[in-house]
Amino acid sequence: MSAVVVVGAGIVGSSVAYHLARRGVPVALLEQGPAPATGVTGDSFAWVRGSGGHWPGGAQDLHEYVLADYQRLVAELPHFTVRRTGSLSWAHTPSDNSRPGPGQFLIGPSDIAALEPNLRHPPDQAIHTPSDAGVDPTALTHALVAAAGAHGATVLHDTAATSLQVTNGRVEGVVTSTGLHAATTVVLTAGTNVPRLCEPLSADPAIAASPATLARVTAPPGLVKTIVASPYFEVREVREGDLLMVVPHVEGAAALERSAQDALQYMKATFQGSDQCRLLDYHTGRRPMPVHGPVIGYATDDRSVYVAVMHSAITLAPTVGRLIADELVTGRPASELQRCRPHADTASQRH
Template structure:
């Protein structure tokens, strides 16, 4: 009997493949790139947070599992390492100063901020400190998931461009790709913004918008930025000693500034924000196109006969270990996951 074919070896597809293979399921993981995490996963800021932030739709139901699942993954896979630095955030919205905080989030004043981030030139009057937050190298994590899936018996095929679902008698029986036909009892689509096109033969559409962001990489003195810092102008964190990742919104279009100018502007903002940043040097930039399903995470069967399953969401890196575990359990047991009931492509289920 054919096994499960997972389309897309970004962090979500790789997590699904790993968790399925770990339970003994026959899995084939296909990706259009020559190596894993070359798509939007590699363009992620990769901020891991269990509290605060934007949790659209059913993501709200998953937030309580995020930190536990990341710590579990660190235990299971030695090559997965989270930098548990905590985060420090503030905005220009004065109303947020009095807004209630969730568990694990602390409102701190200027003196505490100066201790947490001693290199900040102009600490704000107030900020929100979340000690439990962290960041990861999303490419390294994805590669670790792929290697572990392969170690549990999964077949991983790179440079395999999936062109269409293979439909016979109204049922999807696999996928057609540049590496041939791959039969499947269930096809899991984890291809980000590419999911919409692959779903065209199905009765139900799944629109997925792309939200662009500019990520800038810089060298810096080790420890220049202590935590994940999210200011009104940008977000920045230390990926590893001496390497910073900075992100800012990117609108694109003919009226926008060029990516090169945005990169230089980001460099200037960093120098204006931190003491000791004059020695920072630009390494490069990427424009990532993050998938944004309209109603939040879209996770579940999209074909009535359960031959096609989708897993598409923002923020994918944050949710990947939790979603991989829940999706694998659902596919293996055949029992709907209560935790995913608000993430269904057709809307919340009971």
């Protein structure tokens, strides 16, 4: 029996398992796929926002810790790196650009060209956020899982959670495709599957699902220097010669193919030296989108079930994993998570 069973080896579950194992807690990490990050994590654009962006509900209370927690993971995890490239964002016309927030700067064509020298026609102005970064979400998740295992965690793949084991009103483990995994606490981090698993508890985490399509593009190394958010696409270099691009999502296979090809053509028209760029593949994932911001905390009064679902999970996972582990180990609630609770007043979460 493990003290804690974590359901879902995406970025959030892997972070929770790693931070628990590092503190000596017996933990089992269950993943329905053949490897970590085979779900929505692997389909993430993985834009780590240090400033700016939309921080709904309790996410506002977490974002100030994001960059420091990522820097800590760089020191703790072998071979893990963060691409601190900064970001450039511009709208259709200069008047449409939002005013820069803290840590952001409104810059003109010469500064834009210095940051992105391959732009054919730099816009009149753009918002530059120097602290923004990108990560390889699959590589990070694998690194967290490997480190969790090195600290004693049990990691089980091809182990789909089908239901919670409830005895006399208390959850005592997880029923899976490979059998029962007993635990004193179950942590549910399985994204859009969390509401289904919570049904016997009469709990509704209010988690919607939003489709997002990403395309992988082969390109000359260094073609894109920063994270670029234009009116027609978002693109960044994940590793040398490998670009990740956000494609406008549309329904239907043929329409989605056209959308991916159109985004590639916009990208080629934007960057000189992009003639050799080729679309490798594209894929649509269903991101969990909690209605009022991150949902993090105990779902039962007896503290046998804990849920952790959020957007953007890639940005928040290192911070959230640290805070959840501290709550489970010490029994003390983390003040930073106060507005993320499953039973928190939803009106207060909106502000």
